Amino acid sequence: MxxxxxxxxxxxxxxxxxxxxxxxxxxxxxxxxxxxxxxxxxxxxxxxxxxxxxxxxxxxxxxxxxxxxxxxxxxxxxxxxxxxxxxxxxxxxxxxxxxxxxxxxxxxxxxxxxxxxxxxxxxxxxxxxxxxxxxxxxxxxxxxxxxxxxxxxxxxxxxxxxxxxxxxxxxxxxxxxxxxxxxxxxxxxxxxxxxxxxxxxxxxxxxxxxxxxxxxxxxxxxxxxAVPYQQTSVMPPWLRERPERPRVCLTLGVTGRERFINSGVPLSEVLDMMSGLDVEVVATLNADQLASVGQVPSNVRTVDYVPLNQLLPTCSAIVHHGGFGTFAAAAAQRLPQLITGALSAWDRGVAMATAQYVESRGAGLAMAVEGFTPEVMRKHLLTLLHDPSLGEGATELYHDLLATxxxxxxxxxxxxxxxxxxx
Missing domain, CATH: 3.40.50.2000 (Glycogen Phosphorylase B;)
Known part of the structure; x- marks a missing residue:
């Protein structure tokens, strides 16, 4: 039981x-x-x-x-x-x-x-x-x-x-x-x-x-x-096609959907940060999370829900709140991760531990809540996409999980x- x-x-x-x-x-x-x-x-x-x-x-x-x-x-x-x-x-x-x-x-x-x-x-x-x-x-x-x-x-x-x-x-x-x-x-x-x-x-x-x-x-x-599991669904047609530009996932996790609490960082600023980048962003945000967002940048696709085990295999990187389930899903796909507790209003302790662990394994970057700005996030995201050592670290993190x-x-x-x- x-x-x-x-x-x-x-x-x-x-x-x-x-x-x-x-x-x-x-x-x-x-x-x-x-x-x-x-x-x-x-x-x-x-x-x-x-x-x-x-x-x-x-x-x-x-x-x-x-x-x-x-x-x-x-x-x-x-x-x-x-x-x-x-x-x-x-x-x-x-x-x-x-x-x-x-x-x-x-x-x-x-x-x-x-x-x-x-x-x-x-x-x-x-x-x-x-x-x-x-x-x-x-x-x-x-x-x-x-x-x-x-x-x-x-x-x-x-x-x-x-x-x-x-x-x-x-x-x-x-x-x-x-x-x-x-x-x-x-x-x-x-x-x-x-x-x-x-x-x-x-x-x-x-x-x-x-x-x-x-x-x-x-x-x-x-x-x-940790074997990732998310609610199953029919794969949307757009996910069957190979993205023309590097695809980046932005998510606040399951808890962020069920119990959305304002973290103090406006999502509109986070989405604006993505504007102008040569990437396709898929933001898994529901109506409550998008309520305060005005204009969504043209290179950002917002979806109410898509299982990460369908989305992440098509991505080059992920930006998230530090939840353990999201971390495990990204690690299973060998994705470099950008993690910040500034996107989490529920458990910043877990976000901190997750971010520090990912960074220590060379599999991504961590952003502290203190001094958080969308500009710094933009800089980190570009590093995530262009520094090959982070991809190598993500592969090592994947093998760490396989050894468990x-x-x-x-x-x-x-x-x-x-x-x-x-x-």
């Missing part, structure tokens, strides 16, 4: 592993909120709907004075500030809506009860769960299944757990406590369980992040190659770990 947060960007990275397990003869289901059911079915997988449709927009989190006290006690270093900011302002508000520290509300309780009830009836051997879906380890324990996290990005959860454990080990202990425990403990207690380490980090972790991008954490991990175990490769590993965990 896969248990995932109701977001397309969380499902897509898991789909290839689900297919590999199905192809090996295992029964596979994907449990989530009803909002994700159609997307699960479209991916060729069996959906199990839980509770009511969820509003995944960030809500109010724990009290600010508690979080300020924890931040002061943690003292995140200069290279960790973005981790704390994302954990505080993105992850905790979402978790506080679904796993409130106060008395559980009806919607959250229905989802957890549905998941536990289904797990007890269906009795999975293994639960692979989204780290943001903290009801899943409860369900696994309730039915006696082995369980592991399936990462979709940086391990903010492991990071905060390690930092809080270090605080607790100091003289005087941790005066503030662990915010994950604060939110999830009422759910654990309702089912008679302690809030132990497995309830937050699983019995092991399946990690899609390349080793060079991971946070330096002491977690038991199984590496898995594929979904089919880790199926026997998961079988062995599951048998061992279940005794």
């Amino acid at each position: 896969f248990a995932t947060w109701p977001a397309t960007s969380h499902l897509y990275p898991a789909a290839p592993l689900a297919w590999a397990l199905q192809s090996a003869g295992h029964e596979v289901v994907v449990a989530s909120y009803p909002a994700l059911a159609d997307t699960v079915v479209a991916a060729g997988l069996t959906a199990v709907s839980l509770g009511a449709t969820a509003d995944t927009a960030p809500k109010a989190s724990l009290p600010d004075d508690e979080l300020d006290g924890l931040a002061a006690a943690l003292g995140p270093g200069p290279d960790e500030g973005h981790l704390w900011e994302f954990f505080r302002h993105r992850i905790l508000p979402v978790l506080s809506f679904h796993y409130p520290g106060r008395a559980p509300d009806a919607e959250q309780r229905a989802m957890v009860d549905d998941l536990v009830s289904f797990a007890r009836d269906w009795r999975p051997d293994l639960v692979l769960w989204d780290p943001a879906f903290l009801a899943a380890p409860v369900a696994a324990r309730a039915c006696g299944a082995a369980h592991a996290r399936l990462m979709w990005g940086l391990d903010y959860f492991g990071w905060i757990r390690e930092r809080c454990a270090r605080l607790a080990a100091r003289p005087g202990g941790n005066p503030v406590g662990d915010p994950l425990v604060r939110l999830a403990e009422p759910m654990h207690r309702r089912f008679g369980y302690d809030s132990d380490e497995e309830m937050f980090l699983g019995q092991w972790t399946v990690d899609l992040m390349p080793p060079g991008m991971r946070l330096p954490l002491d977690t038991r991990s199984v590496s898995l190659r 175990p594929s979904p089919a490769d880790i199926v026997p590993v998961l079988e062995q770990l599951t048998a061992r965990a279940r005794g």
Whole structure:
């Protein structure tokens, strides 16, 4: 059983592993909120709907004075500030809506009860769960299944757990406590369980992040190659023809489409930057993203949606927000990448890690949010198109991915770990 947060960007990275397990003869289901059911079915997988449709927009989190006290006690270093900011302002508000520290509300309780009830009836051997879906380890324990996290990005959860454990080990202990425990403990207690380490980090972790991008954490991990998957569609006729000029993809990713938040960089300026270049730009932008854009340059084609695995083989370069799924799709096609967190208003920490990794492998260029200008982006894009060393680096990055175990490769590993965990 896969248990995932109701977001397309969380499902897509898991789909290839689900297919590999199905192809090996295992029964596979994907449990989530009803909002994700159609997307699960479209991916060729069996959906199990839980509770009511969820509003995944960030809500109010724990009290600010508690979080300020924890931040002061943690003292995140200069290279960790973005981790704390994302954990505080993105992850905790979402978790506080679904796993409130106060008395559980009806919607959250229905989802957890549905998941536990289904797990007890269906009795999975293994639960692979989204780290943001903290009801899943409860369900696994309730039915006696082995369980592991399936990462979709940086391990903010492991990071905060390690930092809080270090605080607790100091003289005087941790005066503030662990915010994950604060939110999830009422759910654990309702089912008679302690809030132990497995309830937050699983019995092991399946990690899609390349080793060079991971946070330096002491977690038991199984590496898995990121195999790109996007929603399928009929190939448009214009994609069948070879482009007359170098084609460049501009995308803000799946999350940018589903939860568009103004990043502070006007898209109109980004598109104007492309004007006059001897390139054909394909910008995968929907109506919400284009609402503030006036005149689109003549060399820019805007499309509401086209799967990257159809578009990128025809491209010479890609400009994107640093999302992990987009990175993996570009790496699979050996494309030089221009990445900037200035195009991302959701997770600039992941954008930073992705950009730094791509640049360190000589496979592209990174642009910091600070001092971002369309003029500098234009200069970087021209370098991307004309510097052959970046294409060579993109090929090396592709071979790095090939050296990581594929979904089919880790199926026997998961079988062995599951048998061992279940005794």
